[in-house]
Amino acid sequence: MKSNLSWSSLFNPFTRIAGWQAFFPGLVGILAMSIIGSYSGIVFDGVIDVHFSNVDVLTALQYMGFSMLALILVFWLVALLLSKGFRLIDLLGTLTLSKAPYLLLAIAGFFAEAPDAQMIISNPGILLESTAFLVVTAITIPITIWSVALMYHAFSISCDLKGSRATVAFIVALIMAEALSKVFIHYFV
Amino acid sequence: MLPTQCPSCQEQLNVTCLKCAHCGTEVHGVYDLPLLARLTEADQQFVLRFVKSSGSLKEMATQMKLSYPTVRNLLNEIIQKINDDEK
Numbered sequence: 001m002k003s004n005l006s007w008s009s010l011f012n013p014f015t016r017i018a019g020w021q022a023f024f025p026g027l028v029g030i031l032a033m034s035i036i037g038s039y040s041g042i043v044f045d046g047v048i049d050v051h052f053s054n055v056d057v058l059t060a061l062q063y064m065g066f067s068m069l070a071l072i073l074v075f076w077l078v079a080l081l082l083s084k085g086f087r088l089i090d091l092l093g094t095l096t097l098s099k100a101p102y103l104l105l106a107i108a109g110f111f112a113e114a115p116d117a118q119m120i121i122s123n124p125g126i127l128l129e130s131t132a133f134l135v136v137t138a139i140t141i142p143i144t145i146w147s148v149a150l151m152y153h154a155f156s157i158s159c160d161l162k163g164s165r166a167t168v169a170f171i172v173a174l175i176m177a178e179a180l181s182k183v184f185i186h187y188f189v
Numbered sequence: 190m191l192p193t194q195c196p197s198c199q200e201q202l203n204v205t206c207l208k209c210a211h212c213g214t215e216v217h218g219v220y221d222l223p224l225l226a227r228l229t230e231a232d233q234q235f236v237l238r239f240v241k242s243s244g245s246l247k248e249m250a251t252q253m254k255l256s257y258p259t260v261r262n263l264l265n266e267i268i269q270k271i272n273d274d275e276k
Contacts, residue, residue, distance in 0.1 A: 018256035084265070090258045160262045 011146070012153040013097070018090045026096030030068065033099070033106040034060040040109030045185055047071050047178045048148060050105055050140055052114030052133075062189045070181035071095055075155055078173040083159035094154030101146045105136070112136040148174070190230050193222060201227065227274055232267050239264065 038060035043053040112132035204220040242248040
């Protein structure tokens with residue numbers, strides 16, 4: 001029973017925390033991952049994007065800021081269209097906390113370095129020689145799935161949407177938010 | 190807890206007999222259960238909490254150790270059940 005509770009809390013903590021309670025730890029998380037990522041060579045340049053790249057702290061924070069702006073803006077608009085009643089702070093808080101798993105990737109960046117792009121082009125086999133790079137790349141997938149699952153529950157609980165309606169709306173909103181974050185980053189960073 | 194569903198076919202039960210505890214008089218007939226009595230025990234507990242907390246979902250969320258939107262969603266589900274029952 002206790003382990004079930006822990007697992008459900010890991011993928012859906014929003015039955016217990018939302019609003020400002022979720023926003024403050026989420027804010028600390030996204031600031032920490034941006035700052036740590038700028039030192040470990042990991043950049044979060046999109047709603048669900050993670051890349052090996054060296055950027056300064058200010059740029060990393062701008063990437064995160066515009067990604068979050070796109071995420072909140074799109075989901076808020078979708079919620080206005082579909083939800084009968086919701087609080088913006090619940091959507092803001094829960095979606096912000098949904099990004100928390102990426103903090104693990106920011107830390108993992110200290111243990112791996114991406115091979116130089118020119119070297120990869122001339123010798124793609126070099127990727128297979130960099131075990132740490134492959135491991136970090138591999139753990140990106142489950143961590144992204146974890147974060148997306150959190151985002152879904154954040155959206156579903158904050159807006160009281162369930163079933164196929166919620167799933168379709170979430171997928172469309174996530175794709176739109178990802179595209180919008182790229183537009184913001186392209187024009188403003 | 191008052192049983193509200195038939196244990197055999199799960200249909201809604203009706204009241205067919207009421208008895209005065211004082212004089213023993215019995216009233217027979219077919220009466221619908223009140224709307225709130227048709228809710229599940231958990232839903233009735235929720236409605237009681239809602240009334241006791243003067244309708245404050247924030248206070249209920251604190252008492253129930255749940256988030257505000259979760260409590261609001263539970264209330265929405267009960268409202269939906271009542272609306273469906275009224276139709």
